[in-house]
Structure formats: structure tokens, C-alpha cells
Amino acid sequence: MARKQYRNLYPLSGCGCAQLFFLFLAFFLNGGIFEPSLCAQVKFEKETRIKRTDVPQSAVRMIDLLELDEKVRWFMEKSENGVSFEAKYKRQNRLHSIEFDSIGRFQDAEIDIREREVPEEARLQIHHHLKMEFDHHRLRKIQRQLTGPEEDIRRALVKEMIPPGLTVRYEIIVKGRSSGETHLYEYLFSDSGEIERRARIILRNTDHLIY
Amino acid sequence: MMRLAFASMLILFFFVRVNSQDRLRVGLMPHVNVNYKVHDYWRLNFKYESRQLMRDRDAFGNENPAFRYVLSDFSLMVLRKTGLNNQVGGGYLVRIERGKFIHRATQQFSLVRNYRTFRLAHRIVGDQTFEMDEPIQWRLRYRIGFDVALQGESADRGEFYLKMTNEYLNVFRGGKYDLEIRLVPVVGYVVEDHNKVEFGLDARYDSFIEGNARHSYWLRLGWFFSI
Numbered sequence: 001m002a003r004k005q006y007r008n009l010y011p012l013s014g015c016g017c018a019q020l021f022f023l024f025l026a027f028f029l030n031g032g033i034f035e036p037s038l039c040a041q042v043k044f045e046k047e048t049r050i051k052r053t054d055v056p057q058s059a060v061r062m063i064d065l066l067e068l069d070e071k072v073r074w075f076m077e078k079s080e081n082g083v084s085f086e087a088k089y090k091r092q093n094r095l096h097s098i099e100f101d102s103i104g105r106f107q108d109a110e111i112d113i114r115e116r117e118v119p120e121e122a123r124l125q126i127h128h129h130l131k132m133e134f135d136h137h138r139l140r141k142i143q144r145q146l147t148g149p150e151e152d153i154r155r156a157l158v159k160e161m162i163p164p165g166l167t168v169r170y171e172i173i174v175k176g177r178s179s180g181e182t183h184l185y186e187y188l189f190s191d192s193g194e195i196e197r198r199a200r201i202i203l204r205n206t207d208h209l210i211y
Numbered sequence: 212m213m214r215l216a217f218a219s220m221l222i223l224f225f226f227v228r229v230n231s232q233d234r235l236r237v238g239l240m241p242h243v244n245v246n247y248k249v250h251d252y253w254r255l256n257f258k259y260e261s262r263q264l265m266r267d268r269d270a271f272g273n274e275n276p277a278f279r280y281v282l283s284d285f286s287l288m289v290l291r292k293t294g295l296n297n298q299v300g301g302g303y304l305v306r307i308e309r310g311k312f313i314h315r316a317t318q319q320f321s322l323v324r325n326y327r328t329f330r331l332a333h334r335i336v337g338d339q340t341f342e343m344d345e346p347i348q349w350r351l352r353y354r355i356g357f358d359v360a361l362q363g364e365s366a367d368r369g370e371f372y373l374k375m376t377n378e379y380l381n382v383f384r385g386g387k388y389d390l391e392i393r394l395v396p397v398v399g400y401v402v403e404d405h406n407k408v409e410f411g412l413d414a415r416y417d418s419f420i421e422g423n424a425r426h427s428y429w430l431r432l433g434w435f436f437s438i
Binding site: 203 | 404
């Protein structure tokens with residue numbers, strides 16, 4: 001049986017001058033590289049910023065145990081599935097989102113990553129699936145989703161290593177064109193690059209910004 | 212957020228400095244904007260805008276009569292989506308001012324970029340204004356704007372947002388050139404995603420290249436509705 005190994009949580013941490021230059025260029029050319037998140041468009045839920053004191057104690061305790069130097073922002077989400085809580089912070093220049101249910105039980109952790117940080121085998125498989133579905137596609141945002149026992153997740157976030165027992169998935173926002181129509185989609189891929197979920201993103205109305 | 216609001220106020224502070232010889236107009240600018248989705252790619256936009264003056268001071272310091280109706284604009288645009296977040300369009304505007312009809316043809320390209328906590332919009336407009344006994348006025352405009360939720364990461368139903376736009380209008384008429392600068396900070400309320408109301412200021416600064424500059428401050432009250 002193949003032995004699973006620890007994986008680095010941020011295999012490509014750090015940002016060189018050349019990368020900074022290209023990010024800067026991309027921002028001004030609107031090339032789409034500098035688009036950290038499109039979560040705002042997946043509005044099946046209502047998200048409100050809340051104070052730490054309004055969050056269930058067990059959720060606050062887990063975040064406190066991470067001993068973060070970074071500022072943590074708390075959000076409450078209301079959707080058809082009920083209420084959930086989310087802690088967001090930036091570490092290694094990546095957004096981390098830790099989600100809890102209505103009574104503060106840990107659900108999952110999501111970390112923004114770059115495409116190169118997805119293992120090659122999974123990356124090839126993801127592109128293979130997307131090529132089957134679209135004439136042209138582009139990955140707009142990738143999050144590594146970690147689920148498993150709270151203790152293991154906490155250890156992974158502190159040590160910045162993914163232990164073998166955790167379940168890793170990739171939540172990816174894809175801009176896809178097929179039959180002449182372009183839309184945004186949210187995919188959930190397994191660690192091996194197999195599709196687990198797919199949903200079309202409904203873009204929020206922008207009329208007030210255009211006219 | 213606070214830094215953003217402070218920077219906006221700072222810009223506005225410099226913008227609103229009015230010299231004694233500058234012309235000044237202060238008034239109301241209500242507008243209604245209705246969008247109709249004809250097809251996945253095609254849209255119609257109807258806009259009604261009106262202006263009422265509450266204060267009007269000329270370059271010699273003379274104050275003109277107080278509350279006065281100025282104009283009404285009716286415009287219709289046809290737009291086609293050309294990508295995920297961009298569209299091109301063309302339209303026609305009829306302005307009724309002092310009992311006269313002024314006509315304007317408009318061409319527009321717009322692009323909206325989505326970021327985690329805000330949206331950034333670019334708009335390029337070309338327009339030609341036709342008025343009796345006047346040479347055609349050509350304008351080339353560029354507007355950049357953003358909106359940011361005042362609660363959470365995006366403005367949902369029942370929440371407020373801040374919108375700020377900054378527009379530069381290059382005006383060519385009868386061989387003369389003028390530049391107009393607009394700064395529009397507004398607070399919006401999301402009734403529904405397709406139904407928003409806005410309240411704020413529309414500050415305009417023009418004629419400063421030649422002659423006495425003109426400052427116009429319109430209290431803006433807007434309603435955006437999509438069918």
C-alpha cells in the first residue's frame with residue numbers, strides 16, 4: 001500500500017519581483033489574473049459581517065487555538081440550509097476561510113491557492129474534464145478545501161502541512177465557453193481531479209455601475 | 212473601509228473648492244433607470260433624468276432666481292453582451308430644455324470586474340449632440356467606478372452599499388475643446404438585486420480650461436430597476 005505523505009500547505013509561498021510585476025501588469029490590463037475571489041457572485045446566501053462576541057464560543061475557541069497574528073474577520077451566512085459562521089484571515093498572502101455550523105461546529109477550511117499548487121496529476125485530470133465540457137475554459141479562482149477532524153485541521157493550519165488523514169478537495173471557479181455562450185461555474189473536484197459538484201454562478205446585477 | 216471613505220472625502224474636498232469668480236449651480240437630479248432583458252445577450256435601457264436648480268450664481272456673483280426647473284432627459288439604449296462582464300451598446304437621448312429639443316446619439320462600451328470585496332466598472336462613451344443653430348458637440352468620455360458593500364462582502368437584499376464614480380469628459384464643439392470632470396459618491400440600498408435606490412452627490416467641474424470655471428452640485432436620487 002502506498003504510504004501517504006505530509007504535503008506542504010503553501011508549496012509556492014512567497015512572491016518574487018517578476019511575479020509582482022506581472023500581477024501589476026495584469027491588474028491594469030484587466031487580464032483576469034488579479035481576481036482574488038468571485039465569491040461575491042455566488043449569492044445563494046446572505047453574508048453579514050459580525051462581531052467576535054456574536055459567534056458561538058466553540059468556533060471562537062478553535063480560531064484562538066491557531067494563535068494567529070493576522071486579523072480575523074467574522075461573518076454570518078444565512079441560506080436555505082440555515083445559519084453558518086465563517087472566520088476569514090489572510091496568511092502567506094492567501095485568504096483562509098474557516099466555516100462553522102450554526103452552533104459553532106467546524107465544517108471545513110478553504111485556502112486560496114494558485115493553479116501550480118494543485119498536484120500535477122489532479123490538475124491534468126481537472127483540465128481533462130473541463131475540456132470535455134467547454135470549447136474554452138479558464139480557471140478564475142482555486143481554493144483548497146480541507147475537511148476532517150477539527151484537531152487535524154487545526155494542526156494542518158498551524159504547521160502549514162496537510163497530514164495524510166485529511167480529505168482534500170478543490171473548489172474552482174471556472175469561466176467556460178460552450179456553444180458560443182460564456183458563463184461562470186463553481187466546481188468541486190476531488191483530490192484526484194474528479195468532478196464532485198458543479199453549479200452555474202448567477203452574476204449579481206451591475207446596472208447601477210454601468211448606467 | 213474607513214481609509215477608502217477618508218480618501219473619497221479628501222478628493223471631494225479638493226474638488227469642491229469654489230473661487231469667487233467661478234460659476235456655481237446647486238440643484239436636484241432625480242433619475243429613473245429601467246432595464247429590460249430582451250434575450251440572454253440583448254438588453255434595453257430606458258432612462259429618465261430631470262434637473263431642478265436651487266441655486267445659480269454667475270461669474271459676477273449675481274444670483275439667479277431660486278428654485279427653477281432646468282431640463283428633462285429621455286434616453287433609450289440597446290446593448291449587447293459581448294463577454295461575461297462586458298457589453299456594447301448604442302442609443303438615443305432627447306433632452307427638453309427651455310422648450311427646445313436637443314438630440315444626442317450615444318455609443319458605449321462597459322466592463323465590470325469582480326473582486327472579493329468590491330466591483331470595478333469601466334465605461335467608455337462617445338456621443339454626438341445635435342442642437343438647432345449650434346455646431347455638433349462631440350464628446351469622448353471615460354468613467355471608472357466601484358461599489359462596495361457597507362455590510363459583509365457584498366451588498367445583499369436589505370443592505371447598503373457605497374458607490375463612487377469618476378468621469379472625464381472631453382468635449383469638442385466648433386473647434387473648441389473643454390474638459391469636464393465628474394465625481395459621484397452615492398449610498399445605495401438594495402431592495403432586491405434587480406431593484407436599487409441611490410442617494411448622493413453629483414459634483415461636476417467644467418469650463419476651467421478657458422473662461423470661468425463652473426461647479427455644479429446635484430443632489431442625486433436614483434432608482435434602478437430591471438425587468
